[in-house]
Structure formats: C-alpha cells, structure tokens
Amino acid sequence: xxxxxxxxxxxxxxxxxxxxxxxxxxxxxxxxxxxxxxxxxxxxxxxxxxxxxxxxxxxxxxxxxxxxxxxxxxxxxxxxxxxxxxxxxxxxxxxxxxxxxxxxxxxx
Amino acid sequence: xxxxxxxxxxxxxxxxxxxxxxxxxxxxxxxxxxxxxxxxxxxxxxxxxxxxxxxxxxxxxxxxxxxxxxxxxxxxxxxxxxxxxxxxxxxxxxxxxxxxxxxxxxxxxxxxxx
Numbered sequence: 671x672x673x674x675x676x677x678x679x680x681x682x683x684x685x686x687x688x689x690x691x692x693x694x695x696x697x698x699x700x701x702x703x704x705x706x707x708x709x710x711x712x713x714x715x716x717x718x719x720x721x722x723x724x725x726x727x728x729x730x731x732x733x734x735x736x737x738x739x740x741x742x743x744x745x746x747x748x749x750x751x752x753x754x755x756x757x758x759x760x761x762x763x764x765x766x767x768x769x770x771x772x773x774x775x776x777x778x
Numbered sequence: 779x780x781x782x783x784x785x786x787x788x789x790x791x792x793x794x795x796x797x798x799x800x801x802x803x804x805x806x807x808x809x810x811x812x813x814x815x816x817x818x819x820x821x822x823x824x825x826x827x828x829x830x831x832x833x834x835x836x837x838x839x840x841x842x843x844x845x846x847x848x849x850x851x852x853x854x855x856x857x858x859x860x861x862x863x864x865x866x867x868x869x870x871x872x873x874x875x876x877x878x879x880x881x882x883x884x885x886x887x888x889x890x891x892x
Contacts, residue, residue: 711867712882765811766881768821
C-alpha cells in the first residue's frame, strides 16, 4: 500500500514563530487531507488539498502531486496550535492512509 | 446532526466482555469509516462502508472485530471477548462521496479494557 511519511516528528516553537510541516507519499493520490488533533483528541479538518495551494487564516497548504509531497505552513504560531498534525492520503482503491504525525508544541 | 456522533465517549470493560460502539454519520453521507488510535500512535484503518456495497473489512485485526451499518446510516462496531490490547480510541468518520471525498471525524470512543 501507499506509504506516508511526515517530518519532523516533533517540533517545539516559541509563540509567534513560523513553521513548515512536510508530508511525503509514495504513490499518486486523489485525496490528501491535513488534520489537527487537539489535546482532547478531536481531529479537526484543516485542508482537503489533493493538489494546489489553499490558505485559511494563519495556515496554508501546498500539494505538489507530481512530486508526491505536501507542505503545511503555520505562521505566527499560537499556543492553541499545539497538538499533532496528521497528513492522510487516498490512493487508488485504498481508504485514507495516515502518516504518523508531527507533534507540535508552541510555548508562550 | 451537524457532525459525526459517537457513543459512548468512554467505555471501561473487563477482559473477555463484549462491547458495542456506535457511530451516527453526518446526514446524507454515504461513506462511513472506522479507525483505531492507540495511545501516542497514528490512525489505523479498520473498516469502510460505501452505500450498499460490500464493506471493506481488510483492516479488522481479528475475527473478534465486526461491524455493521443498518439502513445506510448508523454503524455499530462490535468487539467480542475484549483483550487489553484492544484499549484504544475508536474513531468514526463519514464523507459524501467514496473514499476520495473529504472525511469528517467524530470525537471518538475511548475504550479501556482492564
């Protein structure tokens, strides 16, 4: 099946800093989503982005499907951005496959 | 409802007991998924329902696990003869299309097997 690798596995930021999270995948995809899992375990949809670039406030994402990667940008980070960020992809007839996530801690 | 609803939110059971977890998807969503997340881990696919098609059960870890979806809406995940390694958060998701569509997750059911 498709492999999904996220980097870095852990990230510690000072409030106000910017960051880039990366998701590499091993095959062509027809669905890619970014989720934020908050400290209470809730998975929150950030972006549905099989290709192209989207922005939502301080967050933006870019997927370059031909090169098999996606990037999630967080600008002016806040403590509420802390949590785990998951990339998930769908390829062919499989269901959504998740990466292992990037754990982000934003300190005040 | 507005989102995916799961119950119970927490379940503590004794080893060997059977448990049932329920998922009510977003109204109109034809696709429904169950995932499992063990402590500190990523999400593990369990089973996928799409409309009236036969479910994709390829992720179920053993024959103690089963799921059904009645009337194309509510789904129940059943774990028989629970083991301690079954302890995890069980997450349900739904989408409007097939598995290429955007998934929306419920808040999960946290299962603890003593």
